[in-house]
Amino acid sequence: MKHKLYNKVVAYITENQEKFYRLAFSYVQNKDDALDVVQNAICSALDHYNTLRNEEALKTWFYRILVNESLLLIKRRNKELLAGEDIQLDTPYYEKGYEKDDELSCQINRLDPETQSIIKLRFFEELSLAEISRIMEMNLNTVKAKLYRGLKQLKQNLEVGA
Helix, strand or coil, rough: HHHHHHHHHHHHHHHHHHHHHHHHHHHHHHHHHHHHHHHHHHHHHHHHHHCCCCCHHHHHHEEEHHHHHHHHHHHHHHHHHHHHCCCCCCCCCCCCCCCCHHHHHHCCCCCCCHHHHHHHHHHHCCCCCCHHHHCCHHHCCHHHHHHHHHHHHHHHHHHHHH
């Protein structure tokens, strides 16, 4: 039983690794950091796969790990910047069909972290609001409110910048 679950986790990770990299990059804006985030998330998932109670929740369970790892790296990076280290951002990763609008990305990254996560998971990863609710461990109505408030703020910011 445990071996079957482990194989299912491995298969899911293998099939979706590009999506995971893309999401991690949208948070950390650095190729090497994004690869580190994905690697750490995969290691954590494989180390703790036995904590997954419901196989149907594999997707949301892994995305939660990935988002948490991304946010953890950003916190560590911010502490290093405060200590005086200089971190350079890489050239963005581009994949056909997933080109990003620099102004849009900039404006999304200016939103509060929870709203950023909700918007990225909804529109970049095409997750349902219910899945986002489970990943973010928030009430569904809270996710909806933050999404619509964030989209309204994003629209205002883009109109002011235009």
